[in-house]
Amino acid sequence: MKGRVLAIASGGGHWIQMRRLLPAFEGMDVAFVSVSPDYAADVPGHRFYPVRDAHRFDKVSFAVLIGQLAWILLRERPNTVISTGSAPGLVCLALAKYLIRAETVWIDSIANCEQLSSSGLQARRVADVWLTQWPQLQGQKGPYYWGAVL
Amino acid sequence: MIFVTVGSMMPFNRLIDTMDRWAAARPDVEMFAQIGGGDEPRHMRWARSVTPAEFADLVARSTIIVAHAGMGSIISAAEAGKTIVLLPRFASLKEHTTDHQVHTAKRFMNRPGIHIAMNDDELAEAIDAAMASVGATHQLLPRTAPDAFVARIRAVLLNGASAPQTNRS
Numbered sequence: 001m002k003g004r005v006l007a008i009a010s011g012g013g014h015w016i017q018m019r020r021l022l023p024a025f026e027g028m029d030v031a032f033v034s035v036s037p038d039y040a041a042d043v044p045g046h047r048f049y050p051v052r053d054a055h056r057f058d059k060v061s062f063a064v065l066i067g068q069l070a071w072i073l074l075r076e077r078p079n080t081v082i083s084t085g086s087a088p089g090l091v092c093l094a095l096a097k098y099l100i101r102a103e104t105v106w107i108d109s110i111a112n113c114e115q116l117s118s119s120g121l122q123a124r125r126v127a128d129v130w131l132t133q134w135p136q137l138q139g140q141k142g143p144y145y146w147g148a149v150l
Numbered sequence: 151m152i153f154v155t156v157g158s159m160m161p162f163n164r165l166i167d168t169m170d171r172w173a174a175a176r177p178d179v180e181m182f183a184q185i186g187g188g189d190e191p192r193h194m195r196w197a198r199s200v201t202p203a204e205f206a207d208l209v210a211r212s213t214i215i216v217a218h219a220g221m222g223s224i225i226s227a228a229e230a231g232k233t234i235v236l237l238p239r240f241a242s243l244k245e246h247t248t249d250h251q252v253h254t255a256k257r258f259m260n261r262p263g264i265h266i267a268m269n270d271d272e273l274a275e276a277i278d279a280a281m282a283s284v285g286a287t288h289q290l291l292p293r294t295a296p297d298a299f300v301a302r303i304r305a306v307l308l309n310g311a312s313a314p315q316t317n318r319s
Contacts, residue, residue, distance in 0.1 A: 002307060002308050002309065003308055005307055011158065012157055012158055012220060012221075013157075013221030013222035013223075013225065014222075015222075016221070016225050017225070019293075020225070020293065020294055020295040021300060021303060022294065023294050023295070023297075023300045023304075024295075024303040024307065025307070026304075036202075038201045038202050039202060041202065041203065042202065080306070080307050082303070082307070103306075103310060103311045104311075105303070105306055105307075105311070107303075109221065110221055111250050111251075111254055112250055112253075113250075113253050113254060113257045114250070114253040115250075117250075118248075146299060146303075147295075147296060147298055147299030147302065148295070148299060149225075149295040149296075150225070150228075150291070150295070150296075
């Protein structure tokens with residue numbers, strides 16, 4: 001049985017794009033992860049976890065983030081992890097793949113219309129469903145274009 | 151009220167400095183600026199960051215929004231039916247890590263309710279154009295993604311990734 005989902009998005013536009021996908025989660029058991037506790041108000045009735053907003057060149061924050069995400073994944077045990085970016089979402093997909101063998105979905109931000117984000121390029125290796133929101137960026141072996149949040 | 155926002159904590163002094171000079175020349179116009187980690191303006195009320203609820207309130211109260219070319223700003227304005235002026239951040243000026251905001255600005259420039267200043271010296275003109283267009287009714291962007299996209303994502307969450315992945319519509 002599928003339908004147990006972990007949805008992770010960074011702040012600002014990343015989170016707003018995830019929020020626009022809320023109807024896709026209807027009736028499912030979904031937990032949300034973002035970088036500010038303020039966003040919990042957008043998803044009432046769902047479990048919500050704030051995590052460190054880490055960049056890869058900040059080693060301490062990055063280590064904290066990995067610990068937080070591993071704990072959340074082991075606690076939540078989602079069937080599927082879905083992200084609209086950015087770097088924390090990529091890390092979460094990689095951990096989900098190798099730690100709990102969850103299925104993974106990467107939706108590259110609609111902000112990237114001429115080339116995939118750097119996180120989005122790396123997501124190829126850890127995403128079971130690897131998507132861009134712009135048709136001109138799709139490739140034979142992905143990323144695929146299924147539509148966009150707008 | 152003009153709501154100026156740099157979208158995050160990342161400084162965007164070119165936007166704030168240009169708007170501060172604009173505000174100095176137009177003391178009759180109420181302004182509020184979310185400035186992130188950058189320089190403090192002298193002629194606008196400001197905050198470094200605002201909560202999502204405060205952001206929504208500022209958007210709702212604004213006549214127009216002047217923002218960096220970030221998708222959060224663009225989508226928020228469209229969902230509220232507000233006219234927005236976008237100034238993209240440049241990677242060359244270390245305003246962002248890449249030039250994706252330049253690409254976004256070009257990609258969205260012909261959409262109703264969106265006015266673009268590709269550089270700060272075009273900002274005043276873009277604001278004039280935006281102000282002149284206020285009152286023309288924009289269609290509110292629904293707060294949810296298109297049904298077809300939602301349905302395909304939902305199918306993956308319910309049925310697994312393997313079945314629909316080869317689809318190329």
